[in-house]
Amino acid sequence: MPERTEIASLGEFGFIRRLTQTFSNKNSSTIKGVGDDAAVLSYDGKQTLVTTDLLLEGIHFDLIYTPLKHLGYKAAVVNFSDIYAMNGTPKQLTVSLGISKRFSVEDIDTLYEGLHLACEQYGVDLVGGDTSASVTGLLLSLTCIGEAEKESVVYRNMAKENDLICVSGDLGAAYMGLQLLEREKVVFAGNPEMQPDFSGKDYLLERQLKPEARKDIIELLREKQIIPTSMIDISDGLSSELLHLCTQSHTGCRIYEDRIPIDYQTAVMAEEFNMNLVTAALNGGEDYELLFTMPMSMHEVIDSLEGVTLIGYMTRAELGCRLITRDEQEFDLKAQGWSMEKAINELKNQ
Amino acid sequence: MPERTEIASLGEFGFIRRLTQTFSNKNSSTIKGVGDDAAVLSYDGKQTLVTTDLLLEGIHFDLIYTPLKHLGYKAAVVNFSDIYAMNGTPKQLTVSLGISKRFSVEDIDTLYEGLHLACEQYGVDLVGGDTSASVTGLLLSLTCIGEAEKESVVYRNMAKENDLICVSGDLGAAYMGLQLLEREKVVFAGNPEMQPDFSGKDYLLERQLKPEARKDIIELLREKQIIPTSMIDISDGLSSELLHLCTQSHTGCRIYEDRIPIDYQTAVMAEEFNMNLVTAALNGGEDYELLFTMPMSMHEVIDSLEGVTLIGYMTRAELGCRLITRDEQEFDLKAQGWSMEKAINELKNQ
Numbered sequence: 001m002p003e004r005t006e007i008a009s010l011g012e013f014g015f016i017r018r019l020t021q022t023f024s025n026k027n028s029s030t031i032k033g034v035g036d037d038a039a040v041l042s043y044d045g046k047q048t049l050v051t052t053d054l055l056l057e058g059i060h061f062d063l064i065y066t067p068l069k070h071l072g073y074k075a076a077v078v079n080f081s082d083i084y085a086m087n088g089t090p091k092q093l094t095v096s097l098g099i100s101k102r103f104s105v106e107d108i109d110t111l112y113e114g115l116h117l118a119c120e121q122y123g124v125d126l127v128g129g130d131t132s133a134s135v136t137g138l139l140l141s142l143t144c145i146g147e148a149e150k151e152s153v154v155y156r157n158m159a160k161e162n163d164l165i166c167v168s169g170d171l172g173a174a175y176m177g178l179q180l181l182e183r184e185k186v187v188f189a190g191n192p193e194m195q196p197d198f199s200g201k202d203y204l205l206e207r208q209l210k211p212e213a214r215k216d217i218i219e220l221l222r223e224k225q226i227i228p229t230s231m232i233d234i235s236d237g238l239s240s241e242l243l244h245l246c247t248q249s250h251t252g253c254r255i256y257e258d259r260i261p262i263d264y265q266t267a268v269m270a271e272e273f274n275m276n277l278v279t280a281a282l283n284g285g286e287d288y289e290l291l292f293t294m295p296m297s298m299h300e301v302i303d304s305l306e307g308v309t310l311i312g313y314m315t316r317a318e319l320g321c322r323l324i325t326r327d328e329q330e331f332d333l334k335a336q337g338w339s340m341e342k343a344i345n346e347l348k349n350q
Numbered sequence: 351m352p353e354r355t356e357i358a359s360l361g362e363f364g365f366i367r368r369l370t371q372t373f374s375n376k377n378s379s380t381i382k383g384v385g386d387d388a389a390v391l392s393y394d395g396k397q398t399l400v401t402t403d404l405l406l407e408g409i410h411f412d413l414i415y416t417p418l419k420h421l422g423y424k425a426a427v428v429n430f431s432d433i434y435a436m437n438g439t440p441k442q443l444t445v446s447l448g449i450s451k452r453f454s455v456e457d458i459d460t461l462y463e464g465l466h467l468a469c470e471q472y473g474v475d476l477v478g479g480d481t482s483a484s485v486t487g488l489l490l491s492l493t494c495i496g497e498a499e500k501e502s503v504v505y506r507n508m509a510k511e512n513d514l515i516c517v518s519g520d521l522g523a524a525y526m527g528l529q530l531l532e533r534e535k536v537v538f539a540g541n542p543e544m545q546p547d548f549s550g551k552d553y554l555l556e557r558q559l560k561p562e563a564r565k566d567i568i569e570l571l572r573e574k575q576i577i578p579t580s581m582i583d584i585s586d587g588l589s590s591e592l593l594h595l596c597t598q599s600h601t602g603c604r605i606y607e608d609r610i611p612i613d614y615q616t617a618v619m620a621e622e623f624n625m626n627l628v629t630a631a632l633n634g635g636e637d638y639e640l641l642f643t644m645p646m647s648m649h650e651v652i653d654s655l656e657g658v659t660l661i662g663y664m665t666r667a668e669l670g671c672r673l674i675t676r677d678e679q680e681f682d683l684k685a686q687g688w689s690m691e692k693a694i695n696e697l698k699n700q
Contacts, residue, residue: 005455018455048398052493054446054480096404096491105355105368130404130491141446141480141491143402 047153049090049146051082057137065181068107070209072114075140078235080122081213081288083146085233087154087221090213092127092145093119098134122215152227154292159230159249163293163314166228168217168307170261171238172277175284176269177201177208183273203265211288218290220305228292237283240335241291243321249293252319255312255333258326282323283336397503399440399496401432407487415531418457420559422464425490428585430472431563431638433496435583437504437571440563442477443469446491448484472565502577504642509580509599513643513664516578518567518657520611521588522627525634526619527551527558533623553615561638568640570655578642587633590685591641593671599643602669605662605683608676632673633686 010018055061055075063071076093083090095115099108119126124144184196198205213233221228230249232241238260246253260281270277293314294302302310312324321333405411405425413421426443433440445465449458469476474494534546548555563583571578580599582591588610596603610631620627643664644652652660662674671683 003456010455018459048495050442050444050478050493050495052444052446052478052480052491054448054482054491056448056482056484056489058485059448059483092400094400094402094493096402098404098406098409098489105359106353109368128400128402130402132404132406133409134406135408136486139448139489141402141404143400143444143493145398145400145495 046147047088047150049083049086049088049148049153050143051079051146052141052143053079053082055140055142057139062181062185063138064185066209068110069114069117071140072111072116073118073210074114075142076115076118076124076144077122077211077213078288079142079144080118080124080146080215081211081233081235083144084213084215084218085154085231085290086146086148087152087218087227087231088146088148089218090122090124090144090146092125094128094143095126096130096132096141098132098139100134100137103138122213154228154231155248156230156232156245157248157250159245159251159293159314160295161251161314161316162296163229163251164296164299164302164310165242165253165255165291165293165312165314166302166305166308167234167238167261167289167291167311168214168309169287169289170263170266171234171287171289172270172281172284173204173207173263173266174211174286174288175208175237175280176266176273177204177206178286179273179275180204180269181208201265201269203263204269208286211286213288214290217305217307220307224301224305226294226298226301228294231290231292234285234287234289234291236285237336238291239282239333243333243335245291245293246314246317246321249314250317252315252317253312253321253333254315254319254324255322256324259309259311261309261311278325282333396497397438397500399433399436399438399498399503400493401429401496402491402493403429403432405490405492407489412531412535413488414535416559418460419464419467421490422461422466423468423560424464425492426465426468426474426494427472427561427563428638429492429494430468430474430496430565431561431583431585433494434563434565434568435504435581435640436496436498437502437568437577437581438496438498439568440472440474440494440496442475442495444478444493445476446480446482448482448489450484450487453488472563504578504581505598506580506582506595507598507600509595509601509643509664510645511601511664511666512646513579513601514646514649514652514660515592515603515605515641515643515662515664516652516655516658517584517588517611517639517641517661518564518659519637519639520613520616521584521637521639522620522631522634523554523557523613523616524561524636524638525558525587525630526616526623527554527556528636529623529625530554530619531558551615551619553613554619558636561636563638564640567655567657570657574651574655576644576648576651578644581640581642584635584637584639584641586635587686588641589632589683593683593685595641595643596664596667596671599664600667602665602667603662603671603683604665604669604674605672606674609659609661611659611661628675632683 053075057063061071079093080090097108115126180201187194188196230245232245234241242253242255257278260278262277262281266280267277270280302308323331323333325331403425407413411421429443430440447458465476530551537544538546580595582595584591592603592605607628610628612627612631616630617627620630652658673681673683675681
């Protein structure tokens with residue numbers, strides 16, 4: 001009997017590491033391969049950035065409450081976000097689709113309306129793709145190509161001890177939006193006459209269904225001539241992403257609970273759901289905000305960056321990755337974000 | 351009631367055209383978007399080529415007779431072939447996977463062995479991807495990036511009247527390999543004790559399970575300083591691909607039945623299956639040979655190109671696309687290759 005290891009036992013990153021460790025780069029044009037938000041390629045002067053994402057019905061989206069236009073928009077924006085997280089500019093997009101016969105041409109038109117809107121909004125060209133029948137449901141695979149000046153590409157591994165940790169926008173709202181939609185789905189299943197009441201929760205729904213990539217923050221940084229020492233976009237939750245920066249930069253960190261930016265609607269919703277607000281803000285995914293580090297010397301510049309919050313600083317690796325609560329207790333940060341393992345467990349429990 | 355058009359009613363290309371027609375290119379770096387084997391991007395000096403492919407279990411491959419290692423190899427090579435078909439060199443590859451819990455880590459290791467082998471063989475770097483759980487079966491989405499000198503990229507739309515039509519290797523063998531595997535699958539289902547007899551058919555199996563991209567032909571052309579006027583790789587059958595060249599170049603064509611290169615094993619197999627050999631060679635997909643055109647003046651050079659066969663020439667568009675048989679009858683070429691419509695019909699018939 002051949003050995004059999006369950007994929008879930010490795011976790012997503014262990015699994016990817018295992019699969020890719022035997023590959024080594026052979027071309028001088030490959031500056032950076034697996035291991036960051038996008039690959040970096042160099043073809044004279046500018047560097048080319050490439051990122052890719054796979055979205056599967058029943059795993060990444062639920063069409064019961066995700067309009068197809070929103071799905072298209074979000075699928076594109078999520079990829080643009082990865083390019084911005086390298087301090088680059090998204091330029092081209094390829095979109096591949098697997099489509100079951102449940103979908104009509106009009107359905108896919110609607111999906112493409114969303115893709116089109118995103119491409120217009122962010123100045124990106126659709127340059128290719130592949131379309132196929134699928135046995136079950138809808139799937140999208142997107143690849144985005146961007147460019148950046150060689151000197152300004154920002155990786156995950158260049159944060160230093162004492163660097164300041166900054167985050168754009170606010171956190172946890174997309175997760176709360178998802179909880180809200182899931183609740184209404186259950187209510188609707190029980191009583192289809194019931195109309196969902198989303199009043200006062202529009203921000204949460206928008207964050208979940210129509211997220212934006214922080215192009216504005218990247219432009220602001222450029223304007224102020226700031227190049228972060230490390231950067232990542234928050235797709236899997238603040239804790240998980242900050243741990244990536246620390247692991248790859250060989251640092252520890254200290255972040256402060258009372259500094260974590262949270263919107264009023266997120267707080268109200270957490271109370272309504274009887275959920276811990278900070279847990280939601282630390283671990284809720286899909287915010288697509290930017291998490292980045294800057295040298296301590298830039299402390300005053302950060303104050304002038306609208307929409308950017310200073311939440312803590314990097315430390316020596318030996319000091320660990322710590323959250324300091326309002327009452328000055330300390331806890332280890334844990335990655336409890338989205339993971340393949342969780343997705344597989346959800347499948348098992350269906 | 352909203353209008354509902356069945357996707358199958360548009361055909362694959364009509365469908366893609368419909369979806370992409372509202373997109374216009376906004377960046378000067380986008381030289382060529384949708385509509386060829388790969389997109390062409392320009393970042394100073396060299397041009398960057400991008401191509402993408404989606405492979406779904408139950409649609410594009412059957413794991414009953416496709417070893418996972420071969421699947422990985424083929425998935426990569428098919429993408430490289432698209433880059434060569436632009437007269438470029440594949441350089442980077444991203445691989446996204448959707449995996450159901452039916453698969454173990456070792457299974458995916460095996461798949462990656464095939465990908466790795468292909469990358470080594472063709473000098474390509476794996477630079478990224480995305481991995482996800484899938485509700486049903488295995489799916490792969492690959493994107494390949496290549497480079498080319500600006501002056502030597504070959505498109506589909508530059509063939510001229512009187513250009514000579516050339517094809518590399520031989521045709522129809524991959525299709526016959528598939529027929530053979532499908533037959534043995536049925537036999538095996540009826541009697542699992544029965545061992546398949548593949549003796550004397552190794553070439554057909556290899557063409558189906560472990561195809562190669564024609565890197566050697568591209569190198570040969572380069573060595574002889576030949577830049578074809580148009581080029582495409584044969585993934586959907588000679589007829590279908592030649593019609594693409596003619597449509598995009600606004601030409602007609604005449605090709606000769608007795609010139610179509612066919613291997614001995616393909617011929618034997620066609621007889622065994624009581625199939626029309628020429629139909630198989632014209633319409634059988636997945637050969638991944640190169641189909642290209644050259645000016646009439648290069649007639650003598652073609653004779654010196656080992657592994658390349660002259661099969662006909664381009665004409666004025668009004669003369670149509672014609673096949674001339676051994677007994678000098680003429681027929682219109684028809685695209686009967688792989689199509690989304692066929693795949694969907696197959697699904698309907700399951």
